[in-house]
Amino acid sequence: xxxxxxxxxxxxxxxxxxxxxxxxxxxxxxxxxxxxxxxxxxxxxxxxxxxxxxxxxxxxxxxxxxxxxxxxxxxxxxxxxxxxxxxxxxxxxxxxxxxxxxxxxxxxxxxxxxxxxxxxxxxxxxxxxxxxxxxxxxxxxxxxxxxxxxxxxxxxxxxxxxxxxxxxxxxxxxxxxxxxxxxxxxxxxxxxxxxxxxxxxxxxxxxxxxxxxxxxxxxxxxxxxxxxxxxxxxxxxxxxxxxxxxxxxxxxxxxxxxxxxxxxxxxxxxxxxxxxxxxxxxxxxxxxxxxxxxxxxxxxxxxxxxxxxxxxxxxxxxxxxxxxxxxxxxxxxxxxxxxxx
Numbered sequence: 001x002x003x004x005x006x007x008x009x010x011x012x013x014x015x016x017x018x019x020x021x022x023x024x025x026x027x028x029x030x031x032x033x034x035x036x037x038x039x040x041x042x043x044x045x046x047x048x049x050x051x052x053x054x055x056x057x058x059x060x061x062x063x064x065x066x067x068x069x070x071x072x073x074x075x076x077x078x079x080x081x082x083x084x085x086x087x088x089x090x091x092x093x094x095x096x097x098x099x100x101x102x103x104x105x106x107x108x109x110x111x112x113x114x115x116x117x118x119x120x121x122x123x124x125x126x127x128x129x130x131x132x133x134x135x136x137x138x139x140x141x142x143x144x145x146x147x148x149x150x151x152x153x154x155x156x157x158x159x160x161x162x163x164x165x166x167x168x169x170x171x172x173x174x175x176x177x178x179x180x181x182x183x184x185x186x187x188x189x190x191x192x193x194x195x196x197x198x199x200x201x202x203x204x205x206x207x208x209x210x211x212x213x214x215x216x217x218x219x220x221x222x223x224x225x226x227x228x229x230x231x232x233x234x235x236x237x238x239x240x241x242x243x244x245x246x247x248x249x250x251x252x253x254x255x256x257x258x259x260x261x262x263x264x265x266x267x268x269x270x271x272x273x274x275x276x277x278x279x280x281x282x283x284x285x286x287x288x289x290x291x292x293x294x295x296x297x298x299x300x301x302x303x304x305x306x307x308x309x310x311x312x313x314x315x316x317x318x319x320x321x322x323x324x325x326x327x328x329x330x331x332x333x334x335x336x337x338x339x340x341x
Contacts, residue, residue, distance in 0.1 A: 053075070
């Protein structure tokens with residue numbers, strides 16, 4: 001039977017051994033030194049007044065009692081020094097540098113590098129190939145270090161995307177950033193279709209591609225609606241945000257359907273080639289509204305008026321005629337322009 005254990009060299013109590021307590025106590029001292037090992041510092045000579053149980057790493061070219069013990073662990077126990085040669089895989093806390101180290105290939109190496117690099121990192125979550133950093137938390141704080149703080153999102157090329165995506169149940173509903181170009185944009189989605197709400201280009205100019213706006217007219221040359229009749233439109237010179245042509249009107253053309261509720265600016269332009277006294281009003285769901293153009297008898301030409309009004313999604317816009325006049329049609333003739341403010 002061997003006298004010492006393989007790893008820590010703890011002495012065994014042998015059969016028929018006298019003073020077994022001595023061997024047992026020696027074994028306990030080894031365990032006391034090496035279990036939960038803390039190395040106070042790396043030095044080359046024993047300190048003058050060591051504390052009981054303290055351990056040091058013996059440096060190169062050690063002197064005095066430590067001569068020839070380079071690289072070993074010196075432990076002050078029971079009034080003397082004991083020495084232990086580390087084996088691969090031993091771990092120790094180096095108090096002087098506040099570093100956890102592992103003994104490997106005849107040297108102590110930090111258990112974690114000074115600047116650790118991880119392929120994936122999860123905080124209360126699991127990172128994956130796409131989301132290499134995953135955090136599951138009620139909140140996240142990115143604090144300053146004395147002054148300001150920048151959060152940077154970098155993309156490789158202009159055609160790539162660098163953005164913040166907001167989700168509900170892992171389905172995207174809002175996104176802001178540089179999406180496919182270098183213009184800043186804000187997009188929203190119903191979970192299936194994305195719409196761009198705002199775009200700001202590199203010169204600071206902004207556009208609202210989904211903001212409802214339209215200019216509608218009726219094709220043809222002229223029309224002479226009778227008093228009390230309503231007419232509509234057949235084409236959009238401009239359409240954005242979901243305006244659509246609705247039901248047909250008795251005086252020709254179709255009503256325009258409003259896509260979303262809100263405060264709108266409406267502009268009505270009426271061009272006549274002949275008039276015996278007439279008025280054209282914007283009709284809201286068949287009822288003449290406050291926006292009206294009035295032309296005296298014998299006077300032709302172009303008159304216009306504008307008003308700010310509240311409209312609801314699904315409202316129908318048409319023209320209500322009174323009096324007698326010959327109305328000029330076509331793009332540039334009689335037309336209605338409406339835009340959400």
